[in-house]
Amino acid sequence: MTTTSSPSLTITAARIEVPFTVTFATVTLREPGPGEVLLDVLACGICGFDMEIAESLATNGPQAFGHEICARVRAVGPGVTHVQPGDQVVLESGSFCCDCDLCRNGRVDLCNKGAGFWSGPAMGFAEAMLVPARNVVPARDIAPLAAVLAEPCGVAVDMVKVADIGLTDKVLLVGAGPIGLMALPLIRRATAGPVVVANRSTGKLEKARRLGADKVVSTQDVSLPDLGTEYGGFDRILITAPPEVIPDCIIATAFGGYLVYIGSNFRSGGVIQLDTHALHFGKKQLRPSFASPALYLPEALTLLRTGIIPPKEIVSHVFPLSKLAEAIATVRTQRDAVCKVAVVPDAAFTSPPGPLP
Ligand SMILES: [Zn+2]
Ligand SMILES: [Zn+2]
Incomplete structure (x- = not known):
């Protein structure tokens, strides 16, 4: 990752296009505005929905993707108080808004009007991303390859x-x-x-x-x-x-x-x-069952942190971001062996790509 002299950040972000075509783009992310958080991605899981996007949904040209995300806060914009730079976090893939009648009547589970990151130039399969603070959930004391499971x-x-x-x-x-x-x-x-x-x-x-x-x-x-x-x-x-x-x-x-x-x-x-x-x-x-907005991430983190749901049984493969195409091909072709495939930035990648020992 490289920073320019301005507060903006230039990074690599993956793109997906039908059918199963991965490309990479250089993206410049501005500094976070009010209510925004700039994140360094630590890990992102490949979801069944990502495979649907790759197979049949991404028909309008290459688009950013990846929504099962563990990240570290790089910078926060004005008004963001629940996380600070250096904090490890996970992301709600969709959030409720807190302001509508449904939310005020206690049915936050029916509200999808919260700000989101799906239209951004960089999502989870990228080195960094800019997101609304509403999506950001603190995830302390848990390894990124475990926290990456919080959303699913x-x-x-x-x-x-x-x-x-x-x-x-x-x-x-x-x-x-x-x-x-x-x-x-x-x-x-x-x-x-x-x-x-x-x-x-x-x-x-x-x-x-x-x-x-x-x-x-x-x-x-x-x-x-x-x-x-x-x-x-x-x-x-x-x-x-x-x-x-x-x-x-x-x-x-x-x-x-x-x-x-x-x-x-x-x-x-x-x-x-x-x-x-x-x-x-x-x-x-x-x-x-349709977990949109994404609820229960604090409960999910507790279940993963305590090993009640053992992350090692679920995350089966890890690939560096540069091998994302190989990671997606592995999900397609090795259904018997694959459980959850996680992708991490190349700089954080240590072992050989593929199945975890
Ligand atoms: Zn998913
Ligand atoms: Zn609402």
């Missing part, structure tokens, strides 16, 4: 809260990606009943066992309806898998049970057919 961990926390798991509920988690695996220790603590994890590929099933699953199955071996029959129906099914699994999950849900769904398919797979009679006469609820 908040997604897992939201899903578990939406699931409202009872003390002895039988729970099925469908999908053993980073969100599902971070939810798993919380599900394990929420219920004394059986916790079962189903995933198509087998690569992360042992990890799921270590994180609290009583039983792990591959959906290549067992169908979800058969699994439901074996357990007499699941009281809660938490789904972090493509939408096409939802019909089978409805069958596998117990009378009165909840299906909590998080996932996306921005192509044709986002539209599916559902048996509404099975929902109605089965008193089953389909509950989407």
Whole structure:
């Protein structure tokens, strides 16, 4: 990173464009204005949504990306008091505004009107970025490669809260990606009943066992309806898998049970057919979890800091920023081995790129 003689900062920032095309741009960031914070990025995770952006959403030319961010404060603008230069922080990928009727009525979870950093010239896959102070959450006493999980961990926390798991509920988690695996220790603590994890590929099933699953199955071996029959129906099914699994999950849900769904398919797979009679006469609820605005980052940091959610089980690969294209290719091609891939600035990168030992 280089600074010029002016207070502005010249840095390298990654760009993404459909299909999966990474480029780098030299960007000059001005000094922070009122209510703004200038950050040096310490680590940024690759999210499933980043892969959607790379595959089908970034159609208007190269755009900045990366929203799972741990950073260090370089400078703060006038009026910013909750962090100061040198502080380590994480970022809310979207924030509530504090001023609208929804916020004032206590429904901050429904407000996405807070200032954000998505339109900026540099986001998490960059050496530095300028962000609204509203997005910045202090993250002390935690390694950057653990804190980088705070934002997606908040997604897992939201899903578990939406699931409202009872003390002895039988729970099925469908999908053993980073969100599902971070939810798993919380599900394990929420219920004394059986916790079962189903995933198509087998690569992360042992990890799921270590994180609290009583039983792990591959959906290549067992169908979800058969699994439901074996357990007499699941009281809660938490789904972090493509939408096409939802019909089978409805069958596998117990009378009165909840299906909590998080996932996306921005192509044709986002539209599916559902048996509404099975929902109605089965008193089953389909509950989407959508952690926008990004809430619960302080809770997520505590869960990661204490090891209740062990970061080492979730972060599987680390790449330097200059090898971002390789990092994205690894997410695409090594689904069995990859859990969360983190990218760090080249200056902070020490070990060989790829899987962590
Ligand atoms: Zn994300
Ligand atoms: Zn608001």
